[in-house]
Amino acid sequence: MKTGLFLTAIAIAASTSFAQKHSGTPQESVDYKAFGAPITKAVPDQQIAAALKAVSSDRLKANIARLVDFSNRSTISSTETDLKPGTGVLAAADWIKSQFELYSRDCGGCLEVHVDEFIEEPQQAGLGGSRPRILKPTPLRNVYAILRGTDPAASKRMYLVTGHYDTRETDVMDTHSFAPGANDDSSGTAVSMESARVLSKYKFPATIVFVAVAGEEQGLNGSHHLSLLAKKEGWQLEGVLNNDIVGGDTTPGETLQNKSFVRIFSQGILPSAPIEQIRQMLTLGMDNDSPSRELAREVLDADRTYFSSKAMGKSASIAPNFAGVMELRLDRYLRGGDHKSFSDEGFPAVRFTEWRENYDHQHQHVRIENGKEYGDLLKFDDFNYIANVARLNMATLATLANSPGIPQNVRVVTSNLDNRTILKWSAPSAFSAAAHYQIVWRETASTDWQYAVNADGLKDQLKMVDSEFAATLPVSKDNVYFGIRACDAASHCSAAVAPIPERTATPARKQ
Template identity: 40%
Template sequence: MRYFALLAALVAAPAMGQASPERLRSDVETMVGFGTRHTLSETQSETRGIGAARRWGKAQFEATSKACGGCLEVVEPERVFTGRRIPEGALIRDVVAIQRGSERPDEVVIIMGHIDSRVSDVMDAVSDAPGANDNASGSALVLEAARALSQQRYPSTIVYALLSGEEQGLYGGQLLADYAKEQGWTVKAVLNNDIVGGSCGSDGVCDNAHVRVFSEGLRADASEEDAARMRSLGGQDDSPSRNVSRWLDGLADDFVGGLDVRQVFRADRMGRGGDHLPFLALGFPAVRFTVAIEDYQHQHQDLRVENGVTYGDTIDEMDFPYLARVTDLNIRAADRLARAPMPPVVSADGLVRPDVLLEWEPVAGAALYRIWRRATDQRDWQWRMDLPADPAADLNSVVLAPDRGDDWIFGVSAVSADGAESPVSSAVPGGQFAPLAAGH
């Protein structure tokens, strides 16, 4: 459901080129051509294994950077991880391209996808594991987004990341989340793209009109005391990630012919995980994009034909026009987020009073603030009011009457001079776009 609109007087966002299905297919074909991209596979070969795939991904980022006059800094965070699926330890390396913001470079938007693949046996690092949809699709999306967005300049930083080690234990996500913390980044949003290139399931059900966005409810970085306050005061449905999901839903509705967002109010699919989860654990807002209909016969499967059924994550099962539309949504989201200010930190006081006092500290780049309200039993924001930003104010406030605080959830978003609006920051415990725990 659409829940925000830009002021008519504000300038529209710059037009973004449409993602190319042909280029996405070419990138996926190249990744499939490495045979396997298993995290524990060959690293020295130039034609096979995870090492060759990572080097190719790095070369793609470098070519994009050359085309934009050196606007991308390519780095490769790495660390040795040991775990149940890496019993002898392995060096995990991510390939990351950083497009520095011109005004607020520490504010960061991350678009990412894992490049590693697997077959039925998660420890089989030798057999062909094409990993077309899971997750060459997400990696191709990241590369295409970098090509499009690098043609613009933004106040905030955009990070494009190809992650390794996801199938062995979300290690690439952990590595990048730790890197973000070490760099002191203020993470505005993490857009994790994992299995985003198919539109039909193994049961024949198809849906090429929607993409699912998963978001957490209670925050993963909440202490027991934090969680108790969220349950008591209504913060269980207003994490930053949940508001990023709402924001994406509204953004998708703004573009005729694009995909509709199907919001899924859980951190990930039932009993499964993705590379956004380590970011949530550190208190960074993160969501997962995934196809509307998963095809379980064509992911995490050995290449085979069994009882007349073909198994394996092969390119012929993909829908590249659909992948292009998911890519376009990511491009539009990153464009808007990188231009928008940070969501402010908001508090609400409605204790034993016939009105509600909202207060928030100013944020850099805000031309106006948008006050939001919705009933406590409603999913989407229902009412709004705009207030011009006062550059001299140390603290912003507004009294809403005759609103009774018990009956409503309140929030505030920030809008830039060119009309880019941030996600809403809810005035509830855990609503702020910042880690909760000290030291995070």
């Protein structure tokens, strides 16, 4: 059973039990069930489905094997002069760039290939006296390719997929020992590269950016620099998908690894947000409705659409036993990832990571010790699993790039004490065609969206004043969380936007 559907089933069963045991009324009398309908899968886009089927596990394996051949891709190896020719982080960057250029030639020059090269200055000792990981000025290179959107307005919106191509040994300062990084993070880099190879053959209204960053193991340096560059250049980034450790570690004898799941981590409340905003979100219980959490829900929506056995017919299903699992935390304990750099700058960002990591195959010197094999070796990667992770990334990217983008200025009126809900919003800022709107909601104890109604069908309950929509629903805002999604005519929907409270109600004229 799909994880999102499983969680929904649990929530419905729990609320049914509550209604029957405590009120003696049928569950349909609960307002959030009586109005609208259970959220349904979108109709699969056949072009996106074709793209997902074009993902090649053999190509992923070949790219990961080539990255492993660079021996040690430590970020600080860029300053070494005695490396064997064709090895090290700079040689790897050159090769990744050449692959992006090859993909671009295959699509008639559709990709703009860039190298974000900069000098990372020496670090200071961290909290608790942790040693710095960059001791002298060090060249870093982020490599990225841009597939520009075809719509003059929508092309301003950007969606980014990334992985880090640097590796590390047990000693993070070791620049010469074999540090293959087949899983951490050749797997994520290969997902970004395969996404570029396949999606560059198609056209989308909005812009997609394919990235491989350096410096992750030295302190998220590459992603930090690229996120600042995106901020400085005014990139309208509405979604960042970071893939780090998505190799589906395959260790003989391991019984708790699960190849059906990939974890989706995301930031809740930003610590850097204004304190009044933080207090408001905590008071309203909106810590799970940050833009990054909404992006994670969009990943689950793409999962339901393209990976369910019922999505395209059982015989046509791409991966019926594969599901994203939403993790309500920024990252794992004691760990960090490049999505944090983008999240810190206010961009919605998530991290994909395999279900169960094997720490004997991460950050380890390659060796056999007491009969146990250590090291991040190619033999422990599952390339079919990585292919499914790539497909889920691509389904999300393609859906978002086809969508109208997120609605703007989304609010919920809180002026009066009543059991109805008035939601207001404006159209997306960068889209040429007409947008349709879907109002979604979930019970306060649920992780994912459960119910929906199309705003177009609300008739007298939908008003418009000065290009702003206002919808009135007979659902108590106190018992659910709401969101607004913008969709095109083919059911490509944006991530939802959670409404912020508005105390002053303004009269609305009928549209």
